[in-house]
Amino acid sequence: MAGSSKRNQNDKRTRIIDAAIQVIAEKSYHLARISDIAKVASVADGTIYLYFKNKEAILLTIFEEKMEELIGIVRLELDAITGAEDRLLCFIEQHFIQVRRHPELARVLQIELRQSSHFIHDYRPESLWEYLKIASEIIKEGQEEGVFRPDIDPFIFQWSLFGALDELSVQWILSKKRERFPFQQVAQQIGSVFLSGLTTK
Amino acid sequence: MAGSSKRNQNDKRTRIIDAAIQVIAEKSYHLARISDIAKVASVADGTIYLYFKNKEAILLTIFEEKMEELIGIVRLELDAITGAEDRLLCFIEQHFIQVRRHPELARVLQIELRQSSHFIHDYRPESLWEYLKIASEIIKEGQEEGVFRPDIDPFIFQWSLFGALDELSVQWILSKKRERFPFQQVAQQIGSVFLSGLTTK
Amino acid sequence: MAGSSKRNQNDKRTRIIDAAIQVIAEKSYHLARISDIAKVASVADGTIYLYFKNKEAILLTIFEEKMEELIGIVRLELDAITGAEDRLLCFIEQHFIQVRRHPELARVLQIELRQSSHFIHDYRPESLWEYLKIASEIIKEGQEEGVFRPDIDPFIFQWSLFGALDELSVQWILSKKRERFPFQQVAQQIGSVFLSGLTTK
């Protein structure tokens, strides 16, 4: 069958990435062993090196590819909505939806991505910045529409918003009794506070 | 001289902790080598084990002692202020002041403390929770005073606020041109947004 | 070639055990370095850990496997002989034959096995006891046959005999001029003394 070899390749590559996400989420990057990832992916240790240059490259691939996917999804959802206020609420809601859908990925992206610049020489998390740009663009739109306070610096605001979303997501992920952080309510509350804080009276 | 031996001991212990903060801030816990810490502290590798059970204990000590110090300072500053609104602004301002004063410590506390529960079996960052409790208590006071919206869940809000403060602090620390994040403005903006979002109209 | 991979594995495992026996015999367990053993076995240090959990496990394996081998051999030889007296002489002779055949193994078993219960928590040298049981069973047989004094406690006797055999073996091993302890004569003398001491007049 045409493409089957290629598909199998992709299959194996995908399995390695998924396994890496799972293992890194559970143990953190430095404690995740290549052999753990290989076992979960059902491949030999050496096979991983056919698809990735080294351990670090797996992490970088997760950052790049998964963030790109995420950004694509969020952008698609936002395209259907008009009005800066609703678009901001949608962004917030989507963040939590994605975290709930892929909690292990979220954990890797949130915790490991943050400290990546420590241990990956010269790594700049461009994809994270692109994700944040979505938020700051919404702010700018709102300011142009006149619905958001013009004195708010979108650059500063994007980090505030992201920090809040990120922290709550981490807590939800870590939380053993996740019902203490009901997603609907969390999204509603944070949306409410930030919108109230942002909108012109 | 009376107490000199004890003072020297404290001296050495303090030097080790400070060296650890510096090295961990620079390389992250897992890449910080005991020998690096010893070199910075100007002691022999083995000396570290006279003061700490093992590498992990150094990190835990930093968490415990430094957070306690921080909480004490912040609580002291807050005691001088009345009114939930001003107290919240003071909390926000103090957070940035402390981060700017001890950026390396901030980096360790923010990044390593967060993921510590990953690799330190059964570690619960109680001190972080106590820090957050300061914020949620201010919210509750404000709600009782009638100046803060009663529909806000203080538990959720504390994480939002902390996430925002934390993220901006990280960005300030990472930022090579820190003037892009002028502290005064950042504190003012975030205070403004959260207060506006929080206060009853 | 079928089984070649398995054979190679066994090869390497065997080489490690043999190297360990050689190095431990020469230096004693605590002074035997993993790197010494690895060098003698012509493997990398890390390879040893593919076959053994840790250093202690190598020693335990030597105890278990080699004692079992030894017991098997001695039992086989004894099966061909009838009469408690001749069986006892055979046991004595076999002890010296095995020691002369594998002097390094003998040294490890004699010296390290004896003190193993000191440093290996909760280790009970069962295999040593099984070896000794061979002797005490011969005594009991002889007592039932009426050729051995009934007032002799086989349990005490087995230790006396083993102590004597063991001590002479150690002296032979340590002896630089081993001709001072000619095996034939030693076996004959000790057999003669113990038999005379044991038989009913």
Add this chain to the structure above:
Amino acid sequence: MAGSSKRNQNDKRTRIIDAAIQVIAEKSYHLARISDIAKVASVADGTIYLYFKNKEAILLTIFEEKMEELIGIVRLELDAITGAEDRLLCFIEQHFIQVRRHPELARVLQIELRQSSHFIHDYRPESLWEYLKIASEIIKEGQEEGVFRPDIDPFIFQWSLFGALDELSVQWILSKKRERFPFQQVAQQIGSVFLSGLTTK
């Protein structure tokens, strides 16, 4: 007071030796730490080095001094007895008496002394040989008196006897229920066997 300083010195030196015997008996030489010995002796770690060149010297001192003491005691007891047979029985009895009186010392002498030549470069346990010489001299006397078989090699015999005494002592020391090895009976049995094996009919 004249001699008090000297006496204190001896006191401290004695305490170190006794502590070393205790700790080495419990953990074996290599696992006995200088700091353990210092703690038991109630002296500082460094003090030990005022009395002994290094760790090895402590062990050697135990070997030399305690064996000399032991030999003196046994010789004294033997002086009161005539007749090779009774003297041999006395030697056997004394061995067990001394072991029971100083089980920890016995353990050190028996187990560590045996393997000392492994780890103490060029150490020859002369004192052990002198102890054994007591036995072989009794044999020679008995042969001259005509009560012991002339075909027995005293040199071989001394090791047989010592091995048996030693093994039973070790088992008594290791034994948790020492009543399984009642001293009187053990001494009587071993004396009976060796005498019967040794005497001319």
Add this chain to the structure above:
DNA sequence: CATGAATGAGGCTTCATTCAT
């Protein structure tokens, strides 16, 4: 492409010994 046994560099930690007080 796939395997997984083998490698060996390098880290954490211990502990005999030293030396300033």
Add this chain to the structure above:
DNA sequence: AATGAATGAAGCCTCATTCAT
């Protein structure tokens, strides 16, 4: 003489990476 804090050499072990099959 006594102390015990400090030293630093050295060992066990892990694990990312390689390579022969």
